[in-house]
Amino acid sequence: MRVIECGEGKLIQPPDLNGFREWNRNKPKALIDKQMNESEAIDRFIQDGDYIGTELYGTVRCPMSLVREVIRQGKKNLRVAGQGVMELDMLLGAGLVSALDITYIGLEVYGVSNCLRREVENGRVNPCVEWSNAGIAWRFKAAAMGVPFIPVRSMLGSDTLRYSAAKVVECPFTGEPIALLPALILDVGLIHVHRADRYGNAQIDGISGFAAEMARACKRLIISTEEIVDTDLIRQHPDRTIIPYYLVDAVVEAPFGSHPGEMCYRYCRDEDGIKEWVKAAKEKSTTRDYLNRYVYSLMNHQAYLEFIGKSRLAGLSYSGGQ
Amino acid sequence: MGSDSVYIYNPTELLICSASRLIQDNTTAFIGTGIPMLAAALAQKMHAPNLIAVFEFGGTGAILEKLPMAVGEENTFHKALVASGICDTVETAQRGFIEFGFLGGAQIDPYGNLNTTVIGDYCTPDVRLPGSGGGNDVGSHCWRTIAIMRHDRRKFVEKVDFLTTPGYITGPGARIKAGLPPGTGPYRVVTDLAILGYHPDSLRMMLLATQPGISVEYVVKQTGFDLVVADHIHENPEPTHEELRILRQEVDKDRLYI
Numbered sequence: 001m002r003v004i005e006c007g008e009g010k011l012i013q014p015p016d017l018n019g020f021r022e023w024n025r026n027k028p029k030a031l032i033d034k035q036m037n038e039s040e041a042i043d044r045f046i047q048d049g050d051y052i053g054t055e056l057y058g059t060v061r062c063p064m065s066l067v068r069e070v071i072r073q074g075k076k077n078l079r080v081a082g083q084g085v086m087e088l089d090m091l092l093g094a095g096l097v098s099a100l101d102i103t104y105i106g107l108e109v110y111g112v113s114n115c116l117r118r119e120v121e122n123g124r125v126n127p128c129v130e131w132s133n134a135g136i137a138w139r140f141k142a143a144a145m146g147v148p149f150i151p152v153r154s155m156l157g158s159d160t161l162r163y164s165a166a167k168v169v170e171c172p173f174t175g176e177p178i179a180l181l182p183a184l185i186l187d188v189g190l191i192h193v194h195r196a197d198r199y200g201n202a203q204i205d206g207i208s209g210f211a212a213e214m215a216r217a218c219k220r221l222i223i224s225t226e227e228i229v230d231t232d233l234i235r236q237h238p239d240r241t242i243i244p245y246y247l248v249d250a251v252v253e254a255p256f257g258s259h260p261g262e263m264c265y266r267y268c269r270d271e272d273g274i275k276e277w278v279k280a281a282k283e284k285s286t287t288r289d290y291l292n293r294y295v296y297s298l299m300n301h302q303a304y305l306e307f308i309g310k311s312r313l314a315g316l317s318y319s320g321g322q
Numbered sequence: 323m324g325s326d327s328v329y330i331y332n333p334t335e336l337l338i339c340s341a342s343r344l345i346q347d348n349t350t351a352f353i354g355t356g357i358p359m360l361a362a363a364l365a366q367k368m369h370a371p372n373l374i375a376v377f378e379f380g381g382t383g384a385i386l387e388k389l390p391m392a393v394g395e396e397n398t399f400h401k402a403l404v405a406s407g408i409c410d411t412v413e414t415a416q417r418g419f420i421e422f423g424f425l426g427g428a429q430i431d432p433y434g435n436l437n438t439t440v441i442g443d444y445c446t447p448d449v450r451l452p453g454s455g456g457g458n459d460v461g462s463h464c465w466r467t468i469a470i471m472r473h474d475r476r477k478f479v480e481k482v483d484f485l486t487t488p489g490y491i492t493g494p495g496a497r498i499k500a501g502l503p504p505g506t507g508p509y510r511v512v513t514d515l516a517i518l519g520y521h522p523d524s525l526r527m528m529l530l531a532t533q534p535g536i537s538v539e540y541v542v543k544q545t546g547f548d549l550v551v552a553d554h555i556h557e558n559p560e561p562t563h564e565e566l567r568i569l570r571q572e573v574d575k576d577r578l579y580i
Contacts, residue, residue: 130454137412
């Protein structure tokens with residue numbers, strides 16, 4: 001295959017497919033109770049310097065309780081795949097990110113991310129390698145397929161490709177240029193779900209984002225869940241099980257785990273809570289104040305929920321019919 | 323609030339109504355949050371009840387009764403036909419199923435290339451912007467893309483600082499040469515000053531219509547590159563009473579955007 005163009009960006013996490021196969025072979029297949037709290041899960045499964053990813057994103061079905069624990073424990077020099085809103089913003093705001101495979105980090109209707117601006121413009125996040133949203137999801141898909149790359153027609157003809165680690169080749173079948181995106185295997189993935197059993201069989205309601213692909217592209221996977229359910233309930237609706245237990249290393253029960261983001265059919269986003277972050281994130285000092293108030297000074301997710309308050313959480317609960 | 327002073331409209335309402343009219347019935351459109359969402363919702367209620375709105379994280383065919391604040395939130399698959407994931411939606415576009423795609427950006431150039439990545443030099447940026455997001459995917463795969471922009475010389479530039487999402491790149495033949503699907507590319511640019519298209523031969527941006535009360539000279543002056551001006555320029559009709567009523571009373575009754 002003739003290589004037409006090589007992206008200049010660094011391949012932050014080169015894929016080792018054979019190593020991944022060995023890793024997966026050695027993952028326990030027994031039904032083991034993997035329930036633990038955020039503190040234990042993050043402490044055991046994330047090391048400084050790890051390459052991590054989160055799903056879906058900041059205001060939607062996002063593992064915010066896990067992300068707050070990562071910040072609480074101060075896991076450093078994280079390399080991160082993202083596409084993200086509040087969760088990656090907070091990791092950046094806490095100064096824990098050293099390298100990014102970026103697709104989008106911003107605040108959607110509330111505009112650009114000042115945390116991203118501070119960290120990238122000052123060179124503290126380096127490298128910052130460009131991809132499209134589907135590009136990152138497809139990189140997970142390649143890893144999930146167990147192949148080293150995936151051919152796609154995104155990113156062609158753009159600076160996004162030029163500053164990525166993709167390659168453009170002449171397709172051996174059509175002769176046309178095609179972009180090859182390298183598989184992305186995460187050291188650790190963090191996914192929040194609607195329900196899971198204690199072994200890690202996990203179900204998601206509504207859109208599934210890129211949970212299926214990312215879950216299969218992780219060496220270690222931490223699931224947080226709105227509720228722990230009996231395996232019988234999982235077995236009643238196996239079609240809903242996006243993530244089978246053998247992919248999972250830890251199961252963390254985290255009601256309102258996506259707060260201040262939403263969890264479809266359960267609770268909606270806490271607009272005031274999101275705006276509070278948007279405002280705080282503008283300046284470094286106010287970012288620090290926010291993190292002190294909502295993360296560092298609260299021992300765990302239970303303390304966070306108590307701090308937010310029962311009545312406020314109840315007010316967010318989903319009231320529409322299904 | 324309400325229906326008083328219905329004929330006075332703001333620039334956001336003008337953008338929404340203008341974009342809405344470009345959307346056809348019985349077709350598919352890749353929708354982002356903000357103005358495209360409102361334009362799609364208005365189109366569904368006005369003239370395109372069978373518009374299939376596709377949101378990148380998996381919502382396909384939602385009934386846009388409530389406004390999403392995020393591209394993954396519940397309203398993007400409210401009473402939808404399918405709730406899947408991003409690989410499914412973008413692969414659907416990659417297979418040629420999605421007709422329209424909406425885009426925005428900090429900068430656009432004469433060929434409709436968009437920048438949402440950095441202002442200034444890439445390695446030492448003046449402003450680090452959010453990045454491609456789904457923009458590059460939409461601009462690569464949808465048949466016809468519609469950019470929605472505020473119109474001024476700082477945004478309409480001869481060369482974008484960073485080409486995040488390809489338009490016609492450098493002109494005729496460039497998309498095919500890059501490997502992008504034949505027949506795809508920028509279709510319209512909707513701004514607060516004008517409706518623009520692309521010259522069929524040069525593929526450079528071309529003024530098609532001015533917004534109500536705006537002169538051709540003013541549009542040219544507010545554009546930072548040589549703008550092709552079509553032979554016959556018409557004035558884009560003002561938002562109608564009906565459009566504004568539906569927009570204010572049904573589409574965005576909480577005035578989240580307008």
